[in-house]
Amino acid sequence: MNMVRDVLKEFSFDEYIETNSDLAAHFSGRDRDEIFNHFKEFGIIERRGIHLSDYVNIEGVLCSDKGDFFITGWADRRIFQTIDITVQVGYVKYRFAEAEPCWYDRVDVNTVLGDHDQPSGFCVLLRVDDAEAFLIHSALSVSINGVALFQQNIARWLSTERFLHDALGACAILSDRPIGETLGSAKRLHRQFLPIWQRVIGGMKFARLLSVDTERKVRTSIVITIYRKADMLLVQLSELAEFLERAAVELVIVLNDVDNAATLAEEVMAFCQIHPIAISLYQCSGNSGFSAGNNFGASVARGNVLVFMNPDVFPPLDNAEGSLAFLLSDPGDGLHGAMLYYGDGLLMHSGMYVVQDLVSHASTGVGHALRVEHFGKGLTLDIDADKKAVSQAVNAIPQQICIPSAALWKIRKKQFAKMGGLSTDYIYAYYEDAAFGLEALKAGVAVTIDTSARWIHMEGVGKSMPPHVRSFMWLNRAHFSETYADTPHVVDTLMDHSLL
Amino acid sequence: MTRPKLKYLTVALYHPRVMKGGAQYVAKDLHDMAAADDGFDAVLLAGIDGRMFPQYVRVGSVISALPETENEYILGGFKFDDFYHVVHDPRRNKMLARFLEDHQPDVIHIHHSLWVGLEFIELCRKVLPNVKIVYTLHEYLAMCYSQGQLFRYHERAICHQAAPDQCVKCFPDRSVEEFTLRKRFFQRAFSKVDHFVSPSAYLAERFIEWGIPRDKMSVIPNGHRTSRPAGWQAAHSEKLNVFGYFGQFVDAKGIDVLLQAARVAAEGSDTPVEVKIFGGNKSHASPDYLLRIEKALDNAPENLRVTEMGAYSRENVFDLMNSVDWVVVPSVWPETFGLVVSEAWEARRPILASRAGGLIERIEHGKNGLSFAPGSVSGLAQLMTQCIGNAALWESISTQVEDEISLDLAWSRHVDLAQLLMAPAQARPQIALAG
Known part of the structure; x- marks a missing residue:
């Protein structure tokens, strides 16, 4: 069996520097250990050299006029171990660094990605901290781990009740599965949906x-x-x-x-x-x-x-x-x-x-x-x-x-x-x-x-x-x-x- | 001592002047009899769909007088729940209550719940607690949501068990519970009725089985008003080969069965076979039904002639009956009475009728007509073959035919019923199920 015994020897230093223009000036003349250490510490996490949008996708975004977002999509979790979502509304960015997506099996995606060990489909419910201060705008974009994946120039904002209705409807992909598989997701989503539900009934007359x-x-x-x-x-x-x-x-x-x-x-x-x-x-x-x-x-x-x-x-x-x-x-x-x-x-x-x-x-x-x-x-x-x-x-x-x-x-x-x-x-x-x-x-x-x-x-x-x-x-x-x-x-x- | 006049309110679905139909003719005939009877003060109130006949409905008014009549009124409505047969309109209730208070009927004879509303029965009870309510059943609407026909269109067969689980087979979008509630709702409303009248024993038995107490049901055939000229003699065509259909051009009337049978009969005969179809409302027939009719005539033998004669009315039906030798009643639904039978008997026409519903008790095979199994093409074809050119058979049946009971006799039985109901309870004899 052929094995690479010394990664350092085989690391393509020149290609790493040439394909990452921000590194070229910084590492000019530095020794190879330093360049390799950068790759280990940052390059891997930053997925340098990977065409990220081939490994993650957003399929749907629902948004309410109070700053609630329900996002569905898929990702190769070997490349995206964590999910960091940024929603930009007009000129304001909202970063949800600790988004907790609910993962579920997507056979269609897994077949293409080749990962049959872990679920690749996800849905995630996000809320801005201050619903009353949230300002809607025509422009809406969503990025995952810095990759811009969704953009709308004329965003459509749902009322809270309609958002709740539609987002719940989108959750049926999970709720229709055996409870043993989805109980954890249900508990998490209930906690996330509850403030929205309370806002809905609070507004009832x-x-x-x-x-x-x-x-x-x-x-x-x-x-x-x-x-x-x-x-x-x-x-x-x-x-x-x-x-x-x-x-x-x-x-x-x-x-x-x-x-x-x-x-x-x-x-x-x-x-x-x-x-x-x-x-x-x-x-x-x-x-x-x-x-x-x-x-x-x-x-x-x-x-x-x-x-x-x-x-x-x-x-x-x-x-x-x-x-x-x-x-x-x-x-x-x-x-x-x-x-x-x-x-x-x-x-x-x-x-x-x-x-x-x-x-x-x-x-x-x-x-x-x-x-x-x-x-x-x-x-x-x-x-x-x-x-x-x-x-x-x-x-x-x-x-x-x-x-x-x-x-x-x-x-x-x-x-x-x-x-x-x-x-x-x-x-x-x-x-x-x-x-x-x-x-x-x-x-x-x-x-x-x-x-x-x-x-x-x-x-x-x-x-x-x-x-x-x-x-x-x-x-x-x-x-x-x-x-x-x-x-x-x-x-x-x-x-x-x-x-x- | 002269008895005080009974105030007799007839409540009908439609008025023959608004729209012609069997039930409205029966109601109007009885109203006319009451109006002509010295012992009665007669009032008629006819419920109509105001959207179909806006010319009869005045803006803001629920009840309007029918022009050039005495005591005949139109009750116009613009909405109606055809599942539960209710209207629930406050303005209508107010005006109906006033109408009842003004007229103070002793007896209210209701002929339909369509466009009248079942809550009308309760309103009558509230406004006039002692009024006697008679309800004549003209179809099976209370037990059958499928046009009140007890006919399973998906099976093309008579429904012998109108249970909620069976009803959903005709209406898959509705639930068993809805039909259970519908039955309860009708039964609750009907519990406020003093007595029911059925024109046939078949209809009566179906409703008794459904839940109406036997002692609250009487059979009184629809009375017949003769228009036969004095000295008139029955005659037939030379070849005795003309068959007539009289009735609505709608699905459950079995015109397709008649045409298929006529085709079979013509194929087996050298004699020309003629079928005349008298009937309106073809626009109400389903496309599937019209297709079956068309198919029945595809490549038909040359000796078969089928003619659509258009609509008829009771003013000309006697003459039209005389233009055919045999009258065919091929209904596949259980007819509740079969008005056409009375009209054919009036013209002494032998009838070939399916053994369906009220026709069973009226047609005695070989005596006053011939009968076959509902929907049976071969059965009817056999009878038609037997009839063509058969003068002896025609004479034998034609001479044995008798008229349906007269309108006078029918009215006298309604008078008896009204007087029985008006009598003090202890003096009231048991009302028997009369044949």
């Missing part, structure tokens, strides 16, 4: 579109937060109308990003002409998410008891007394949930619990991820099943780990406030109800599933989720996993297999 019968003395406020599609609201109101007309109950409807909210308000008004119910309708200026929407609803609610209800929850057709009574009875200091059934009358679940799974990936190692499971899912307990059969099944549920679903639960307003409401650390939606349930268990709040409250949850099945939704579910799961990993109310996978 709620306008009252309609208030009917505000004089009614109410004991319970039913808060329904609707995202985008409100097509089931009037059907839901219609099913509850007879009860709502005579009960000391008000409805507080919060509309998140609902199109034609004014038309909806008119339709609700028409409904109220026939059915005198107490109802208020609030429109959010954007999508405040499930937590902030419900927290707002709770803040304007007049009742001492809050019932949080999804817009796709309906009472049973027959024997609805127990179900409707759930809306009126006082949960005391506890958190009470309902039995939820599918549209065909079969049990959807009788409470939830949280499982900790071991997740792993050959290159990223082992971690833990939490999963929310449901008691009774798949049991052929019909909505009309007799109380004894239901009690038998429910008695087997270990109450110390059982939490209700936010599709339908109730809590005193004071208790809700004491617990700080639903956590807004969860981006848009998912996992905040499980987090609230675990917080309740941790705080010693009595958590109960009311077996006489049987409701139908017309949850759509089999519908594909848009990329940004898949991403925030993934990020929220990572945050939920990180927050509650050590909670005693979480069971392990083995125990999960014995729970029904």
Whole structure:
């Protein structure tokens, strides 16, 4: 085998000096050791002599008018061991020396680069320190390790909410992969996205579109937060109308990003002409998410008891007394949930619990991820099943780990406030109800599933989720996993297999 | 002692003057009968799509009087949720409430929820808690979102099980849950109705199976108003080879089946075979349907002659019926009644009808008509072959045909129903499912 034994002898001193014009004058007449030492100390790091843009590429840049940047691309990590990103906006340079890209496998890139050992695709989320002081400009350029890779003379700046939406959508490339491979990235990205999400909800405004019968003395406020599609609201109101007309109950409807909210308000008004119910309708200026929407609803609610209800929850057709009574009875200091059934009358679940799974990936190692499971899912307990059969099944549920679903639960307003409401650390939606349930268990709040409250949850099945939704579910799961990993109310996978 | 007049409000989808159609003719006929009955004060309110017929809708007004009529009104709308059949318009509710308060009907006979809205039933209950509400079912819209036809276009077959999981096969973009809710929504609205009327036992049974209590359902055929001249004699062409189709030119009516069968019959016969198609609304037929019709006539035998005769109305249908020997009703959807059957019987035309829906109970094979399996080209072709030149068969059926029940008789049964509903509950006999 031929081996170069003495690198010094073989180093092309002349070529190094000639191809690096800045060195020529400085090293003129110096000895060869000095020149070689420069190469070892600086030349290698500065990738002198390498045509860098053949080894790194930026494929997409999203930028917000508050100085958020989401950059996707690829790099040969044998050449770029560290990533130093500089964003120039007009005349101002922002250097992100400690950018933390999330790496993922890009088979297409790896095949060309020849590096099959480490992921080459990346995405990175960057934020300037002072969002309010950030000034937009028409010119935008991005460099990685000094290599100018992206330039726009007419940059398009997204509002924060749109940026969040699009950047989350771009993260689907990661969120669609097995959780074992991406858990670390998800935790990091959640931390990075959180300030942006908080800025989004901080800018939300709620306008009252309609208030009917505000004089009614109410004991319970039913808060329904609707995202985008409100097509089931009037059907839901219609099913509850007879009860709502005579009960000391008000409805507080919060509309998140609902199109034609004014038309909806008119339709609700028409409904109220026939059915005198107490109802208020609030429109959010954007999508405040499930937590902030419900927290707002709770803040304007007049009742001492809050019932949080999804817009796709309906009472049973027959024997609805127990179900409707759930809306009126006082949960005391506890958190009470309902039995939820599918549209065909079969049990959807009788409470939830949280499982900790071991997740792993050959290159990223082992971690833990939490999963929310449901008691009774798949049991052929019909909505009309007799109380004894239901009690038998429910008695087997270990109450110390059982939490209700936010599709339908109730809590005193004071208790809700004491617990700080639903956590807004969860981006848009998912996992905040499980987090609230675990917080309740941790705080010693009595958590109960009311077996006489049987409701139908017309949850759509089999519908594909848009990329940004898949991403925030993934990020929220990572945050939920990180927050509650050590909670005693979480069971392990083995125990999960014995729970029904 | 004379009984006080009953105020009878008929609520229809469209008015024959706005747009012709079977259900609106039935509603208008019954309204006219009520108007002519000394025991009744009749009012008609016809819901219409104001976007299609803006000339009938006044700016800012929801209800307008139909010119040169007494007590006939148009209820114009500009939006309608065709899935849940609701309108939810505050201005409309206000004016409808006022209309009901002004007219104070004792009985409200609703003939449709399209462009009327299911919430109208609830509004009636709110404004007039004691009013009796009768609902005549003219199609299957409450249980079938596919034009209320219970016909699976993707399978080209009658739907015998309108369950939510089956509905999504016709509407893949909608969920099972949506159809479950739709059914609940209709059933909730229908629970406020005092009594239902179906023109056929088939339709009645389908709705009873769907959830309407049997004791709230009566069968009253659509009454027939005769236009047959006195002394008129039924006659046929010399060769008894002219087949007529009367109806809409739309997919589920089976014109393609008729033409394919006529082609088979002509191929096996030396006699010319003539098919006359009387029907409008061809623009509503699907391209696929029109293509099938075109294909059926590709390279057709020379002895087959097919003529599109255009639309017809009930004013000239008797004469047009007499221009054919046999009337073919090749529907592939379960017809709820089959108005054309009454019209053919009036002209003593033997009918060749598919065994679909309400046609099954009306056509007695070999007695007042001939029947074949829905969609069966060979079945219909066989019957057509049997009919061509068969004077004995024609005479035998033509002489056995009887008219559908008269409009007078049908109205008298509606009067009975109204009076039964108005009677105090303890004095009210059980309303039987009448045939």
